Amino acid sequence: MKKKYCLAAVVFLLALQSFAQFIDDVEYPPGATPGNWWICDTIACTSLPTVMEYANTGEYSVKVGDDPTTIDADLSLGNKTEGVWGLSYYMYVPIDKEAYFNLQGVVPIGSGEWIVGNIFLNQDLANPGVGLIDNCVGAPVNFNFPHGEWFNVTMNFDFSMGIANSTWSMMVDGITVIQDGTPFTDNQGTIPTSLGGVNWYAISTNNTYYLDTFVYSEGPIPPANEFVDDMEYSSGIPETSFWWVCDETNTCSIEITQDQAYDGSSSGYISDIENTNQLLHLSNRFKGQRGLEFYMYVPSGKEAVFELQGNANGAVVESIVGDIVFNENNTDPGVGYITDTNLGNVNFNFPHDQWFKVNMDFNMDPWIGDSTWGMYVDNTEVIPVGTPFTNSNSDYPNSLGALNFKAQNTTSGYYLDAFQFVEGSILSISSERLVAIELFPNPTSGIVSILSTHEIQSIHISDISGKTRELKVSNELDLSEYTTGIYFVTLETSEGIQTKKIIKQ
Numbered sequence: 084m085k086k087k088y089c090l091a092a093v094v095f096l097l098a099l100q101s102f103a104q105f106i107d108d109v110e111y112p113p114g115a116t117p118g119n120w121w122i123c124d125t126i127a128c129t130s131l132p133t134v135m136e137y138a139n140t141g142e143y144s145v146k147v148g149d150d151p152t153t154i155d156a157d158l159s160l161g162n163k164t165e166g167v168w169g170l171s172y173y174m175y176v177p178i179d180k181e182a183y184f185n186l187q188g189v190v191p192i193g194s195g196e197w198i199v200g201n202i203f204l205n206q207d208l209a210n211p212g213v214g215l216i217d218n219c220v221g222a223p224v225n226f227n228f229p230h231g232e233w234f235n236v237t238m239n240f241d242f243s244m245g246i247a248n249s250t251w252s253m254m255v256d257g258i259t260v261i262q263d264g265t266p267f268t269d270n271q272g273t274i275p276t277s278l279g280g281v282n283w284y285a286i287s288t289n290n291t292y293y294l295d296t297f298v299y300s301e302g303p304i305p306p307a308n309e310f311v312d313d314m315e316y317s318s319g320i321p322e323t324s325f326w327w328v329c330d331e332t333n334t335c336s337i338e339i340t341q342d343q344a345y346d347g348s349s350s351g352y353i354s355d356i357e358n359t360n361q362l363l364h365l366s367n368r369f370k371g372q373r374g375l376e377f378y379m380y381v382p383s384g385k386e387a388v389f390e391l392q393g394n395a396n397g398a399v400v401e402s403i404v405g406d407i408v409f410n411e412n413n414t415d416p417g418v419g420y421i422t423d424t425n426l427g428n429v430n431f432n433f434p435h436d437q438w439f440k441v442n443m444d445f446n447m448d449p450w451i452g453d454s455t456w457g458m459y460v461d462n463t464e465v466i467p468v469g470t471p472f473t474n475s476n477s478d479y480p481n482s483l484g485a486l487n488f489k490a491q492n493t494t495s496g497y498y499l500d501a502f503q504f505v506e507g508s509i510l511s512i513s514s515e516r517l518v519a520i521e522l523f524p525n526p527t528s529g530i531v532s533i534l535s536t537h538e539i540q541s542i543h544i545s546d547i548s549g550k551t552r553e554l555k556v557s558n559e560l561d562l563s564e565y566t567t568g569i570y571f572v573t574l575e576t577s578e579g580i581q582t583k584k585i586i587k588q
Contacts, residue, residue, distance in 0.1 A: 104299050104300045104301050105118060105120055105297070105298075105299050106297070106298050106299075106364060106366075107120070107296075107297040107298075108140045108141045108143075108295065108296055108297075108367050109131065109133055109141075109143055109144060109145050109294070109295055109296075109297070110141045110142065110143050111130070111131050111133045111143060112133070112143070113130070113133065114130055115130065115133075116128075116129060116130065117130070117131045119159075120158060120159045120160075120161075120299070121156060121157070121158060121159070122156075122157040122158075122159050122190055122191055122280070123155070123156060123157070124155070124191070125191040125192075126191075128156065131145055131156060132145060132146050132147070132148070132153075132156070133145055133146070134146045134293075136293070137175050137233075137293045137295075138293075138295055139173040139175070139233045139295035139296045140295060140296045140366070140367040140368065140369055140482055141295075141367060141369075141481070141482065143295075144175070144293040144294060144295040145283075145293065145294040145295070146291070146292075146293055147182070147283045147284070147285055147290065147291070147292050147293075147294065148285055148290065148291055149285060149287070149288045149289065149290050149291050150285055150288075151284075151285045151286065151287060151288070151290070153285055155192070155282055155283060155284050156283050157187065157190050157191070157192060157280050157281065157282050157283070158280050158281040158283070158297070159190040159279070159280040160190070160278050160279060160280045160281070160299060161278070162189060162190060162276075162277040162278065162279050163240070163242060163277055163278040164242055164245070164246045164276075164277045164278075165242045165243070165245065165246075166242055166243065166301060167239070167240070167241050167242070167243055167301070167302055167303055168239070168240045168242075168278065168299070168300065168301060168302075169237070169238070169239045169240070169298075169299070169300045169302060169303045169304030170237070170238045170239075170240075170281070170297075170298070170299050170300075170304065171235060171236070171237045171238075171296075171297070171298040171300075171304045172235075172236055172294060172295070172296060172297045172298070173233045173234065173235055173236070173294070173295045173296045174204075174228075174233070174234060174236055174292055174293065174294060175231075175232065175233050175234075175292060175293040175294075175295075176204055176205065176228065176230055176231075176291075176292045176293075177230065177231060177291055177292070178211070178230045178231045179208065179211075179230075180205070180208075180230075180289060180290065180291040180292060181203065181204060181205040181206060181207065181208055181286065181287065181289045181290055181292075182203075182204040182205070182286075182290065182291075182292035183201065183202065183203055183204070183206075183284055183285075183286035183290065184202050184281055184282060184283050184284065185197050185198075185199075185200070185201055185202060185281070185282050185284070186198040186199055186202075186278075186279075186280075186281060186282075187279040187280050187281070187282050188275035188276040188277055188278075188279050189276050189277060189279040190279035190280035192279070192282065196275065196276060196279070197218070197269075198267065198268070198269065198275045198278075199216055199218055199219040199267070199268075199269055200216060200217040200218025200219065200223075200269060200270075201215075201216075201217050201218070202214065202215070202216050202217075203215045203217070203286075204228055204292070205230070207287070207289065208289050211230060212227055212228060212229065212230055213225060213226070213227060213228075214226045214227070214228050214255065214260075216253075216260070216261070218269045218270050219261065219265070219268075219269065219270065220265055220266045220268055220269075220270060220272075221270070222270075224260060224261065226255050226258065226260040227255070227256070227258070228255055228256055229256060233295070234255065234256040235254070235255075235256060235257065236253070236254070236255055237253070237254045237304055238251060238252065238253045238254075238261075239251065239252045239263070239303040239304060240267060240278050241264075241267075241303075241569075241584075242278070243526060243586055244526075244567075244568075244569070244586060246274060246275065246276075246277060247274050248568075248569075249266070249267040249274075249275070249278075250263070250264045250265055250266055250267055250569065251265055251267040252264070252265060263584065264569055264571070264584065296366065296367070298366070309504055309505050309506055310326050310502065310503075310504050311502065311503050312326065312501075312502040313346040313347045313349075313500065313501055313502075313521070314339060314344075314346075314347070314349050314350050314351045314499070314500050314501075314502075315346075315347045315348065315349050315521050315534075316339045316349065326363055326364050326365075326502075326504070327361070327362075327363060327364070337351045337352065337353060337361040337488065337499070338351070338352045338353075338354060339351060339352070340352040340498070342498070343380050343438075343498045343500075344500060345378040345380070345438045345500035345501045346378075346500055346501045347521060347534055348534070349500075350380070350498045350499060350500040351498065351499040351500065352496075352497075352498050352499075353387070353488050353489070353490050353495060353496070353497050353498075353499070354490060354495070354496060355385075355490060355492075355493045355494065355495045355496045356490055357490060357491070357492050357493055357495075358490070358491070359489070359490045360487050360488070360489050360490075361487070361488045361489075362392070362485040362486070362487055362488075363485055363486040363487075363488065363502070364484070364485045365483050365484060365485050365486065365504060366483075367481075367482040367483070367484050368445070368447060368451075368482055368483040369447060369450060369451040369481070369482040369483070370447045370448060370449065370450050370451065371447055371448060371506065372444070372445065372446050372447065372448060372506065372507050372508060373444075373445045373447070373483060373504065373505070373506060373507075374442070374443070374444050374445070374503070374504070374505045374506075374507060374508050374509025374510065375442070375443045375445075375486070375502075375503070375504050375505075375509060376440065376441065376442050376443075376501075376502070376503045376509045377440075377441055377499055377500070377501060377502040377503070378438045378439065378440055378441070378499070378500045378501045379409070379433075379438070379439055379441055379497060379498065379499060380436075380437065380438050380439075380497060380498040380499075380500075381409050381410060381433065381435055381436075381497045381498075382435065382436060382496060382497070383416065383435045383436055384413055384494070385410065385413065385494060385495065385496040385497060386408065386409060386410045386411055386412060386413055386491070386492075386494045386495055386496075386497075387408075387409040387410070387495065387497035388406055388407065388408050388409070388411075388488075388489045388490075388491050388495070389406075389407050389486050389487060389488045389489060390402050390403070390404075390405065390406050390407060390486070390487050390489070391403040391404055391407075391480075391483070391484075391485075391486060391487075392484040392485040392486070392487050393480030393481045393482055393483070393484045401480060401481060401484065402423075403472065403473075403474065403480045404421055404422075404423055404424045404425075404472075404473075404474055405421060405422030405423030405424065405474065406421070406422045406489075407419065407420075407421050407422075408420055408421075408422070409433055409497070410435070412492065412494055413494045416435060417432055417433060417434065417435055418430065418431075418432060418433075419431050419432070419433050419460065421458075421465070421466070423474045423475050424466065424470070424473075424474065424475065425470055425471040425472075425473045425474070425475065425477065426466070426470060427475055429465060429466065431460050431463065431465040432460075432461070432463070433460055433461055434461060438500070439460065439461040440459070440460075440461060440462060441458070441459070441460055442458065442459040442509050442510055443456060443457065443458045443459075443509070444456060444457045444458075444468055444508050444509055444510050445472065445483050446469075447472075447483065451472075451479060451480060451481065451482055451483070452479050453479075454471075454472040454479060454480075454483075455468070455469045455470055455471055455472055456468075456470060456472040457469065457470060457510065459510065468510065520533065520534065520535045520574055520576075520581050520583065521533070521534040521535075522534075522560075522572060522583050522585055525585050525586060526585070526586035526587070526588045527562060527585065527586070527587060527588065528563070528587070528588050529561065529562060529563035530559055530560070530561055530562075530563070531559065531560040531561075531562060531585060532558065532559055533557075533558050533559065533560065533574070534558075535574065535576060537576035537577055538576060538577065539556055539558075539574050539575070539576055540556065540575045540576055540577065541553065541556060541574070541575040542554040542555070542556055542557075542560070542572065542573070542574055542575075543572070543573045544560070544570055544571070544572050544573075545570065545571045545573070546568060546569075546570055546571075560572065562585075562587050565587045566587070567587055567588060568586075568587055569584060569585075569586055569587075570584070570585050570586075570587060571583070571584055571585075572584075572585055
């Protein structure tokens with residue numbers, strides 16, 4: 084019997100580490116089996132305490148209640164010891180309640196390995212709106228959070244130099260709590276076994292909080308699920324960005340190509356392989372304001388199609404306003420249309436054989452049931468801002484889920500580049516793109532190339548201790564004489580300043 088148990092445990096641990104990334108809106112009705120990243124005690128959870136009292140996206144959230152005797156619900160992060168990983172989720176802590184969680188070195192937990200101590204929110208109800216990390220590098224860290232509303236928590240973990248040299252960062256409600264590059268140890272410098280998971284725990288009878296909208300990504304996660312993506316992926320497919328949703332075999336149908344590019348040297352390509360789909364996940368938003376911008380290139384003799392999806396979870400589930408088609412079946416060059424909007428069918432023009440911009444704004448305040456939108460193509464209004472975000476039957480979507488880029492037939496073939504997804508209005512942002520800067524290779528053993536969409540005016544480099552020196556402006560950096568470690572390169576252009584982390588091997 085013992086041998087069978089040990090074998091089962093080994094199989095379970097292997098399965099636990101088999102997933103690389105996930106998006107989870109915890110839409111699990113009572114009794115439904117959750118994703119295998121949820122661990123209850125030492126086995127995969129057969130159910131989660133999901134409720135409909137509050138929800139950030141969809142209808143359900145996970146409730147961590149006020150009974151300290153309940154089994155912990157652990158979010159497994161795969162016991163990682165290498166690579167770069169990001170975690171984003173949302174919390175809701177009611178007024179006059181406290182919350183607690185910790186980061187574990189190994190999952191299933193066993194005897195427990197707290198990496199940076201305890202993370203309290205309104206500990207013992209004594210500090211409303213104040214959180215505490217009690218055993219990280221340096222000194223305990225306090226932070227602020229809002230009661231009575233959903234707020235984002237984003238953590239990034241960098242193991243590219245190995246677990247012994249790992250670093251992390253943390254943001255709460257859009258504010259940096261732990262700086263990028265902070266050693267991922269406790270105050271005594273204890274190196275964790277791995278990045279095991281997050282342990283959600285009812286710390287006392289004062290405890291009650293809710294969790295929703297999880298994203299776990301290979302690669303860092305920007306705050307609040309915003310992103311800028313110039314499609315510069317060396318692997319040929321965008322596996323390291325959580326917003327590009329792959330199928331169950333982790334195969335993204337969008338191809339990365341250098342045949343065309345708006346920014347940098349690469350773009351995404353939707354080929355003529357019939358009936359393929361590629362989802363750009365927009366996090367299933369159902370409140371707030373969001374803006375999306377990207378560039379398209381449709382060659383002569385080719386068509387392009389995408390649609391807006393509601394409540395997307397890696398599958399095509401809900402078309403909001405019908406197909407948005409460019410040169411359908413190669414019969415209407417330069418003409419596009421949207422098939423099923425609140426305004427009926429809407430036609431527009433676009434240019435072939437050159438890059439053009441697509442902008443969309445979504446206003447989901449006070450909630451998705453009263454949402455509006457607007458759309459521009461090639462800087463020309465197609466859908467007026469403030470138009471109800473419905474089809475011609477006035478049906479509102481469940482949420483703003485994703486863009487589904489499609490190849491409907493063999494006449495398809497188009498390119499995508501320079502994506503921005505922001506909180507607020509994209510149409511209120513300057514028409515100039517955010518500055519795009521890439522450093523490669525990274526990690527490096529010596530020479531680093533710099534790609535920038537704007538002229539670089541100054542370059543500074545600093546080590547993890549903060550020691551900084553100015554470098555000669557060039558499109559290359561020579562780090563061959565630098566010692567092994569993590570450095571931060573700050574580049575100034577006429578459009579702003581960006582800091583990039585680079586690893587010297």
